[in-house]
Amino acid sequence: MKPNFHRPGTCPGPRAANLPMSDRTTQSADTNSRRIPWWSFGIVVVVLTFALFGDRGILHLYQQKRQQADLQQQLAEVEEVNAGLRQEIASLSADRRHLERLARSQLGMVREDEVVYQFASKDRLTASPRPVAGTGASR
Numbered sequence: 001m002k003p004n005f006h007r008p009g010t011c012p013g014p015r016a017a018n019l020p021m022s023d024r025t026t027q028s029a030d031t032n033s034r035r036i037p038w039w040s041f042g043i044v045v046v047v048l049t050f051a052l053f054g055d056r057g058i059l060h061l062y063q064q065k066r067q068q069a070d071l072q073q074q075l076a077e078v079e080e081v082n083a084g085l086r087q088e089i090a091s092l093s094a095d096r097r098h099l100e101r102l103a104r105s106q107l108g109m110v111r112e113d114e115v116v117y118q119f120a121s122k123d124r125l126t127a128s129p130r131p132v133a134g135t136g137a138s139r
Contacts, residue, residue, distance in 0.1 A: 091098050103109040
């Protein structure tokens with residue numbers, strides 16, 4: 001019986017060293033075409049990072065949309081206040097009674113022929129009287 005030792009390069013099986021040259025190139029091309037280079041994964045990671053976190057990325061776009069919604073809400077509130085102020089201006093320029101009412105309530109104005117009576121509040125009545133400067137007896 002013969003031993004199962006083989007010399008290098010004569011081992012049975014589909015090894016590239018045992019194949020003719022034309023078969024060797026097709027086998028190495030098949031192996032390389034099936035393998036994805038490591039740098040392609042790096043490129044994919046970089047592209048995804050910029051797509052998510054870049055200046056024009058998805059997260060930035062989400063923040064911009066949220067800020068736009070907030071600004072639109074603020075704009076609606078300001079427009080509502082402006083509409084009320086426009087209505088107030090129209091009322092003040094057209095209605096003299098409304099203008100007089102505001103002058104009396106906010107500015108404390110009175111007509112020339114009116115007499116104003118001011119009463120002391122209850123707090124001032126219960127407080128100790130303060131001497132007024134210059135009313136004391138001089139000796």
